[in-house]
Amino acid sequence: MARLVMKFGGTSVANMERIRNVAQHVRREVEAGHQVAVVVSAMAGKTNELVGWVNEGSKLYDPREYDAVVASGEQVTSGLLAIVLQDMGISARSWQGWQIPLLTSDAHGSARIAGIDGKNLDEGFKRGEVAVIAGFQGIHAETGRLTTLGRGGSDTSAVAIAAAIGAERCDIYTDVDGVYTTDPRIVPKAKRLEKVAFEEMLEMASLGAKVLQVRSVELAMVHKVRTYVRSSFDDPANPTPGTLICDEEEIMEQQIVTGIAYSKDEAQITLRRVADKPGVAAAIFVPLAEANINVDMIIQVTSDNTTTTDITFTVPTADFERAKTILEGRKAEIAYGALEGARDLVKVSAIGIGMRSHAGVAARAFKAFAEKGINIRAITTSEIKFSLLIDAAYTELAVRTLHSLYGLDAA
Ligand code: ASP
Numbered sequence: 329m330a331r332l333v334m335k336f337g338g339t340s341v342a343n344m345e346r347i348r349n350v351a352q353h354v355r356r357e358v359e360a361g362h363q364v365a366v367v368v369s370a371m372a373g374k375t376n377e378l379v380g381w382v383n384e385g386s387k388l389y390d391p392r393e394y395d396a397v398v399a400s401g402e403q404v405t406s407g408l409l410a411i412v413l414q415d416m417g418i419s420a421r422s423w424q425g426w427q428i429p430l431l432t433s434d435a436h437g438s439a440r441i442a443g444i445d446g447k448n449l450d451e452g453f454k455r456g457e458v459a460v461i462a463g464f465q466g467i468h469a470e471t472g473r474l475t476t477l478g479r480g481g482s483d484t485s486a487v488a489i490a491a492a493i494g495a496e497r498c499d500i501y502t503d504v505d506g507v508y509t510t511d512p513r514i515v516p517k518a519k520r521l522e523k524v525a526f527e528e529m530l531e532m533a534s535l536g537a538k539v540l541q542v543r544s545v546e547l548a549m550v551h552k553v554r555t556y557v558r559s560s561f562d563d564p565a566n567p568t569p570g571t572l573i574c575d576e577e578e579i580m581e582q583q584i585v586t587g588i589a590y591s592k593d594e595a596q597i598t599l600r601r602v603a604d605k606p607g608v609a610a611a612i613f614v615p616l617a618e619a620n621i622n623v624d625m626i627i628q629v630t631s632d633n634t635t636t637t638d639i640t641f642t643v644p645t646a647d648f649e650r651a652k653t654i655l656e657g658r659k660a661e662i663a664y665g666a667l668e669g670a671r672d673l674v675k676v677s678a679i680g681i682g683m684r685s686h687a688g689v690a691a692r693a694f695k696a697f698a699e700k701g702i703n704i705r706a707i708t709t710s711e712i713k714f715s716l717l718i719d720a721a722y723t724e725l726a727v728r729t730l731h732s733l734y735g736l737d738a739a
């Protein structure tokens with residue numbers, strides 16, 4: 329009997345009617361003879377509300393209590409779905425993270441999964457029960473405290489449970505029917521992808537596509553969990569397959585570019601006339617790392633072995649002021665001439681495994697941007713993607729331009 333994990337996001341369990349609809353999807357798979365573990369998120373908006381209350385309670389809240397509060401959203405939906413399934417005559421029970429147990433690190437608020445003991449779930453399957461699992465939450469073994477996996481973490485719960493119970497696949501149900509070549513709100517001609525490779529999906533999620541939590545894709549890649557992104561809004565009796573995220577070997581027709589992603593809220597900092605000597609990059613970036621500021625693109629002008637050089641890098645807009653303050657505080661030590669900054673930038677990226685074997689892919693984008701008058705502020709590349717930093721005002725034009733340039737527009 330094949331095992332299956334079905335995960336339902338917040339909009340899929342937003343109210344009792346939606347939960348009944350989820351139960352219909354579960355029923356279909358149970359009737360097809362599967363052993364089913366369902367992983368649920370909190371009702372749409374619930375986690376934000378809980379986080380809001382925590383912040384109202386105290387600016388300096390105890391992160392262990394933050395987890396005690398925010399984990400509750402998933403407790404509610406797991407119990408409710410079990411009740412509705414039972415009402416339909418399907419044997420089911422809810423499982424909280426600590427009951428499984430799903431063990432995690434003690435990094436409260438963004439804990440990492442340390443291990444999952446599948447034994448209790450196995451027993452449930454033997455009794456013919458659907459396991460309805462509260463996503464997003466776990467327990468730290470030593471302290472016995474509740475933990476949560478970071479926002480969007482129930483995707484990661486689902487993939488990790490699929491790996492732990494040896495599920496044939498993990499279906500992630502959401503409010504869109506798959507992964508698209510880009511954001512369909514910007515490009516109406518965006519197409520749903522039938523398949524996308526783990527590595528490509530990892531880049532897309534990291535570079536701004538919001539369908540899946542990045543960690544869930546990492547886990548799926550490591551454990552080779554075949555994962556589908558599909559819609560809970562489809563007719564439960566006749567659903568569409570969605571997008572399969574799988575090993576690249578499974579993908580026959582490899583495009584050069586598979587998708588275009590963008591991430592907003594990027595800010596740029598440039599340090600002019602930095603001393604050109606060993607240790608300067610460390611003097612800049614170590615303090616930023618210690619302040620937990622995530623530095624992304626870094627560009628250093630090649631020095632001509634004279635005295636000074638320029639260094640430019642990007643940080644999330646939310647960290648821009650903090651980064652500036654830290655660097656201004658160390659002006660004497662780093663010894664730079666001037667600090668310049670720009671906000672309201674966006675990073676537009678093209679992703680595709682086919683780039684490994686094709687030259688000049690990014691060069692075509694440079695030319696197309698030049699023709700459209702879009703100025704490129706910074707460029708980074710890797711084996712399977714390139715990213716261009718531009719002014720946010722050009723986001724839509726840039727995404728559309730790349731989408732048609734690489735032949736992704738639907739006919
Ligand atoms: N409810 C949690 C959140 O909103 C986890 C999830 O939905 O994946 O972040």
Ligand code: MG
Pocket residue numbers: 337338480483539541
């Ligand atoms: Mg989500």
